[in-house]
Amino acid sequence: MLNVDSVSRSFGDRTxxxxxxxxxxxxxxxxxxxxxxxxxxxxxxxxxxxxxxxxGEVTLDGKPLTREIRQRFGYMPEERGLYPKMTVQDQVVYxxxxxxxxxxxxxxxxxxxxxxxxxGERAGEKLEKLSLGNQQRAQVAAALVHDPEVLVLDEPFxxxxxxxxxxxxxxxxxxxxxxxPVLFSSHQLDLVERLCDDLVIIADGSIRAAGxxxxxxxxxxxxxxxxxxxxxxxxxRDQPGVTLLDLDGRRAVFDLDAGFDDQKVLHAALERGPxxxxxxxxxxxxxxxxxxxx
Amino acid sequence: xxTYAAAKVVAAREIRVKLRDKTFLFSTAFFLLFSxxxxxxxxxxxxxxxxxxxADQATAARLQQADLEVRVVADDAAAEKLVRDGDVxxxxxxxxxxxxxxxxxxxxxxxxxxxxxxxxxxPDAIDPFLAYIVPFALAFVFFxxxxxxxxxxxxxxxxxxxxxxxxxxxxSVPTRALLAGKVAALGxxxxxxxxxxxxxxxxxxxxxxxxxxxxxxxxxAIGWFVAFFLIGFxxxxxxxxxxxxxxxxxxxxxxxxxxxxxxxxxxxxAVIFLGENDLAMRILSYVPFSAPIAMPTRIFxxxxxxxxxxxxxxxxxxxxxxxxxxxxxxxxxxxxxxxxKTSWATAWRSRTSG
Numbered sequence: 170m171l172n173v174d175s176v177s178r179s180f181g182d183r184t185x186x187x188x189x190x191x192x193x194x195x196x197x198x199x200x201x202x203x204x205x206x207x208x209x210x211x212x213x214x215x216x217x218x219x220x221x222x223x224x225g226e227v228t229l230d231g232k233p234l235t236r237e238i239r240q241r242f243g244y245m246p247e248e249r250g251l252y253p254k255m256t257v258q259d260q261v262v263y264x265x266x267x268x269x270x271x272x273x274x275x276x277x278x279x280x281x282x283x284x285x286x287x288x289g290e291r292a293g294e295k296l297e298k299l300s301l302g303n304q305q306r307a308q309v310a311a312a313l314v315h316d317p318e319v320l321v322l323d324e325p326f327x328x329x330x331x332x333x334x335x336x337x338x339x340x341x342x343x344x345x346x347x348x349x350p351v352l353f354s355s356h357q358l359d360l361v362e363r364l365c366d367d368l369v370i371i372a373d374g375s376i377r378a379a380g381x382x383x384x385x386x387x388x389x390x391x392x393x394x395x396x397x398x399x400x401x402x403x404x405x406r407d408q409p410g411v412t413l414l415d416l417d418g419r420r421a422v423f424d425l426d427a428g429f430d431d432q433k434v435l436h437a438a439l440e441r442g443p444x445x446x447x448x449x450x451x452x453x454x455x456x457x458x459x460x461x462x463x
Numbered sequence: 464x465x466t467y468a469a470a471k472v473v474a475a476r477e478i479r480v481k482l483r484d485k486t487f488l489f490s491t492a493f494f495l496l497f498s499x500x501x502x503x504x505x506x507x508x509x510x511x512x513x514x515x516x517x518a519d520q521a522t523a524a525r526l527q528q529a530d531l532e533v534r535v536v537a538d539d540a541a542a543e544k545l546v547r548d549g550d551v552x553x554x555x556x557x558x559x560x561x562x563x564x565x566x567x568x569x570x571x572x573x574x575x576x577x578x579x580x581x582x583x584x585x586p587d588a589i590d591p592f593l594a595y596i597v598p599f600a601l602a603f604v605f606f607x608x609x610x611x612x613x614x615x616x617x618x619x620x621x622x623x624x625x626x627x628x629x630x631x632x633x634x635s636v637p638t639r640a641l642l643a644g645k646v647a648a649l650g651x652x653x654x655x656x657x658x659x660x661x662x663x664x665x666x667x668x669x670x671x672x673x674x675x676x677x678x679x680x681x682x683x684a685i686g687w688f689v690a691f692f693l694i695g696f697x698x699x700x701x702x703x704x705x706x707x708x709x710x711x712x713x714x715x716x717x718x719x720x721x722x723x724x725x726x727x728x729x730x731x732x733a734v735i736f737l738g739e740n741d742l743a744m745r746i747l748s749y750v751p752f753s754a755p756i757a758m759p760t761r762i763f764x765x766x767x768x769x770x771x772x773x774x775x776x777x778x779x780x781x782x783x784x785x786x787x788x789x790x791x792x793x794x795x796x797x798x799x800x801x802x803x804k805t806s807w808a809t810a811w812r813s814r815t816s817g
Contacts, residue, residue, distance in 0.1 A: 217634040219799065236637065240464060244634045250627030255480070266472045267635040269464040311631065 170195050171319050171350045176215055176225035184374060185211050189225070191369045191379040193319075193350040198341060200365035200382075201354040202458060208374040209354045210247045213321050216352070217244050229319060240268055243317030245325055249308050253297035257288060257307045260296065261314050268315035275314065282310045286336055302330050309337050313344070320344055322353040326360060338364055362454040372462040382454075389457045390449065392425045397446040398438055408434055422450060466643070469636040473644025474651075477619065481652055490611055491656050494604065498660045501600050502667035513570045514551040516542040522555050522575070529574030547584060555579070597681070598738055598760040601688055604660060605755050606731040609696055612653035613703040613727065614720070616645050620707030620794070621716055629798055638795045646700040650693070657692045661685045684763035687772050688755070694776060695755035698783035699726060701790025708797040709805045719804060726752050734760065741766065749775050751782040 171193040178186040186208045193199045203209050214220040216227050218239050227234050251260050258279055265275030283292045286306045291299060296307060305328050312322060320341070326334050341364070345351045352369075355361050361368070368385055370378040378385060393414070396402060402421040405411050410429030415422040425431055431449075438444050452460075481487045514532040517523045518539055526533045534551060536542045542554035546562055553568035555561055559579040561571055572581060623629040632641055665685060668678060706720040730753030737743035738760065748757035748767070754775045761767040796813035797805035805813075 214630075219630060219634050240635065242634070244631060246627065246630040246634075248627040248630065250629070250631070252622075252628060253626060263472070263476050264631065264635065267464075267469060267632065269468075 170230060171216070171352070172228045172231075173212065173216065174226055174228065176212070176222045176227065178211055178215060178220065178223050186215075186222075187373075187375045189371070189374070189376055191376055193352045194367060195350050196345055196348045197350065197366040198345045198364055199350070199352045199367040199369060200361035201352055201369050201371070202358065202361055202454070203354070203371035204462065207371045209371060210323055212371070213244075213247075213323050213352070213354070216321055217242060219246075241315070241318040243312040243315065243320045243322075245308055245312040245322040247323035249305070251296050251304070251307060251311060254295055256293050256295055257283065257299070257310075258292040261307065261310045264311045265314040268317075270315055278314050278316070279310070282313055283307075285340065286310055287333075301328055302333050305329050306333055306336070309340065313340065317344070318349060320349055320351040320353075322351070324355060325353050326355055326357055334360070358454045358458060368454070370458060370461050377461045378457070385457065386451050386454075389452050389460060391452070392427070392431075393422065393450040394425060394431060394434070395420070395422045395446065395448060395450050396434075396438060396444070397421075398441065399443045399445065400441065402438075404437075404441065405434075408437060419445075464636070466637050466640045469640035470643040470647065473636070473641055474648040477645055477648030478652065480619075481615070481648070486611075486615075487652070490607075491659070494608070494656065494660050495663050498600070498604075498664040499667045501596055502664055503671045513553065513568060515568070515571050516545045516551045516554040518542055519555070519557070519559075522559065525576075526555070526571070526574050529570070531570065531574060543584075593681075594764070597684065597763050598756075599735065600664075601684075601759050601763075602731050602734050602756045604657065605688075605692060605695065606727060608653050608657055608692070609699065609755075610724070610727050612649045612656075612696065613699055613723065614716075616649045616700055616703040617707030617710070617716055617720055617723075618713065619645055619649075620704050620798075621710045621713055624708065624710070624798065625712055633799065638798060639791060642701065642704050642791055642794050645704055646697065650697055650700055653696050654689075654693050658689055661689050680763055680765060684759045687762050688759035690776065691755035691758060691772075691779070694779045694783055695751075698751060698779060698786050699723060701787040701794065702726075703790070705790040705793030705797070705810070708794045709807070709810060711800075711803050711805075715804050729753075730756060749778055751779045754779055 173189055173191050176186055176189045177184070189208070189212060201209055211220060215222045218234065218236065229238055232238065255263070261279040261283065262272070262275045265278055266272060270278065280289070280292070283289050286309060288303060288306050288310065291303060296304060299307065309325065312320065325337060325341070329337060341351055341353070362382070365382050367380060368378065368382050369376060396405070397420050399419060402416060402419055405413055405416070405421050405423055410426040411434065412424045412426070413421060414424060425434065435444065435447050438447065514534065515526055516534045516536050517526060518536055518541070520535070523533050523535050534545065536545065539556040542556060543562060545551045546554045546564055549564065553561055553563040553571045555571065555575070559575065559577065561568055561579050561581045562584055563581065564584050568581065572578065623632065665678070665682065668681060702723045703720070706723055707716065709719040710716045730747065730750070733747055733753055734756045737747065744757055744761055744766070747753040748761050748771070758767065758772050758775045762772060793807060793810045796810035800813070
């Protein structure tokens with residue numbers, strides 16, 4: 170497990186990170202969410218050792234990070250970049266070698282990875298000849314070539330077409346399934362919601378929420394329900410404890426006051442005819458984010 | 464992976480990239496042609512019929528039949544004066560005896576039926592053309608090679624900054640490995656280029672028929688030059704990398720690299736313009752920046768004592784250690800500042816990586 174422990178950092182008199190702590194569990198995809206300037210990139214740079222923390226530390230399985238440990242990390246920085254005039258194959262091999270792979274191992278891993286990412290046929294081309302989407306895939310390959318033991322990706326999905334998003338997501342899930350802690354940031358909250366096991370929400374340099382995605386959602390869940398019936402659902406107005414939020418003919422969304430049983434409402438609906446759908450409304454990540462950051 | 468192993472991987476990439484780079488291939492070809500020209504041209508210029516001065520009419524007629532350019536003079540003293548002034552290649556004196564300034568006057572000797580003794584007046588004298596061109600060539604080769612390869616170190620650093628790959632690199636290997644790899648790669652290529660020029664020059668000199676006396680002074684001068692070049696290049700290499708890191712875009716590079724450019728350019732002009740001034744050359748041959756040009760020139764002219772190049776090299780080596788430290792600090796302090804140009808002071812104080 171990768172653990173960020175009480176990390177603070179300021180640039181001049183501007184405090185960017187205040188006592189930031191959160192875990193990135195082994196084998197889990199952890200989404201790192203926050204507005205621009207909230208401190209995501211600074212946190213990631215500190216994890217990678219590209220920036221030093223003013224105080225606090227980052228540990229992997231309890232051990233403070235050293236250069237040797239970090240060399241087995243995979244990193245995709247926010248500001249992308251590879252050598253424009255080098256071929257995709259050459260530079261991915263080069264980065265693999267910088268992470269300590271032998272030439273043969275780096276070449277073998279590169280070929281496999283580029284095939285997997287759908288770049289196999291373009292491997293011999295110079296990076297600058299590739300479309301932006303394909304350059305992004307090359308960047309993903311550069312972060313993964315050495316089978317990293319920890320993955321830190323700053324906005325890995327930005328600029329990817331939907332197919333590349335799926336391929337990349339699949340590769341990340343694979344790495345997580347292999348027991349690697351994976352931390353990635355994204356502004357695409359629906360994507361984070363779909364992919365992540367855990368969530369970390371940061372605002373103004375401090376962590377506002379961190380933990381299991383579903384636990385987080387239920388913690389922020391209101392006693393809110395949605396109902397779909399075959400006839401008009403207007404009778405809900407007169408149901409005790411119900412506050413109607415939205416009524417659209419046969420569909421309704423309502424809150425239930427404390428002490429009232431949701432099953433009673435369901436029975437009342439069934440007495441009036443068939444029920445097509447009934448259940449609690451779970452807040453979306455966007456809603457939780459808005460609430461937490463406020 | 465150790466810093467050393469990482470630096471080797473970095474250096475290998477730099478060399479591969481450069482060997483495919485047209486600028487590098489062209490500059491190598493250009494310098495080789497230049498050095499061949501410098502050694503072969505004197506032989507071409509001194510070609511044509513040999514001129515000979517003679518006082519005796521009968522000998523003059525015989526020499527004329529051999530297609531030599533003959534000048535008939537009043538007496539042997541006048542003939543010898545013409546030789547000493549360099550107006551004629553040789554003279555035939557009474558005896559008969561053949562005299563020449565420095566080169567064996569083969570064609571004159573052949574034209575005479577007897578084989579007269581030959582007296583060389585100044586066996587150690589250096590061809591005035593060579594005396595002029597050698598220091599200039601040394602200065603020129605050092606200036607351009609050091610400048611070109613130094614600038615390429617800076618460009619390679621700026622490229623990594625501009626393309627933002629630098630953050631991945633810094634996250635993977637120590638900054639010092641990146642710096643060492645670049646300096647080693649470009650230093651090696653520059654050294655190979657200069658060594659190649661040196662070898663071609665010496666071979667060219669032999670083929671062009673320069674006589675042993677000249678080779679005898681040219682060889683140590685060129686040998687020392689190669690050694691001075693290597694230390695001189697490494698001395699400035701980290702500074703080139705440092706200014707490369709100060710610039711955020713290639714357009715900034717010319718401005719921020721000004722001080723380092725001066726450190727290469729000023730010694731070049733100093734040696735060219737002060738070459739005749741013994742005291743100035745003595746001083747310049749110990750100033751670390753101009754020593755790579757000035758000291759080999761003094762060795763070539765026979766002005767330097769045997770221990771002098773060693774002392775000058777030691778001074779340079781010490782300076783190199785200091786400047787490598789300065790360059791490394793500036794490099795590390797500015798490498799990750801990708802928003803615009805970084806000032807020397809900011810880079811010096813900066814604390815970016817942990």
